[in-house]
Amino acid sequence: MSPGAPVPSSSISPPRTSAKKRANAKIHSFSTSAGLVKYIYVGKPANNGRNVLQRVEDLIADPYIKSFGPHDVVCAGCDYPFATSNGSANAGIYKYSTGGWRKHQCNRLLDWKDPFSPRKLTPEMAAEFAHSRMVSRDRALAHLVEVDQIERVYY
Numbered sequence: 329m330s331p332g333a334p335v336p337s338s339s340i341s342p343p344r345t346s347a348k349k350r351a352n353a354k355i356h357s358f359s360t361s362a363g364l365v366k367y368i369y370v371g372k373p374a375n376n377g378r379n380v381l382q383r384v385e386d387l388i389a390d391p392y393i394k395s396f397g398p399h400d401v402v403c404a405g406c407d408y409p410f411a412t413s414n415g416s417a418n419a420g421i422y423k424y425s426t427g428g429w430r431k432h433q434c435n436r437l438l439d440w441k442d443p444f445s446p447r448k449l450t451p452e453m454a455a456e457f458a459h460s461r462m463v464s465r466d467r468a469l470a471h472l473v474e475v476d477q478i479e480r481v482y483y
Contacts, residue, residue, distance in 0.1 A: 356381045360466055371477040380477050384468050386424040388461050392437055395464045398422055401429050404457045405436030422468060
């Protein structure tokens with residue numbers, strides 16, 4: 329299995345949630361290297377209204393994130409990894425707006441945000457970072473299936 333593959337088709341298992349819960353769940357679609365893949369969130373109800381799939385979508389959309397994992401994000405500007413939780417199971421995974429990342433403003437990010445700066449984020453750099461985030465996304469989806477937070481749906 330390649331590291332970026334969300335779920336190999338040979339490891340498809342039957343759904344672990346009830347048909348009623350699956351019918352009422354919001355379906356999240358992701359365009360992956362394996363094609364369009366759909367998932368539902370099956371973990372505990374989110375306290376703040378955002379489940380882990382929604383948080384992964386937030387991480388994917390941020391152009392200033394180079395890559396991310398369950399407990400960290402890497403800044404695209406300075407390549408510094410920021411912890412987004414304390415690593416405990418109760419802290420949550422794939423958090424976007426916690427820890428030092430929320431307050432981080434390295435010089436390169438400031439340059440990219442400044443419309444008059446000669447040091448801009450180039451389209452090539454943006455494409456490289458977007459690809460890196462997609463690899464992180466594929467790993468996140470595979471991880472979330474393994475820890476029973478999401479299920480792949482086939483309808």
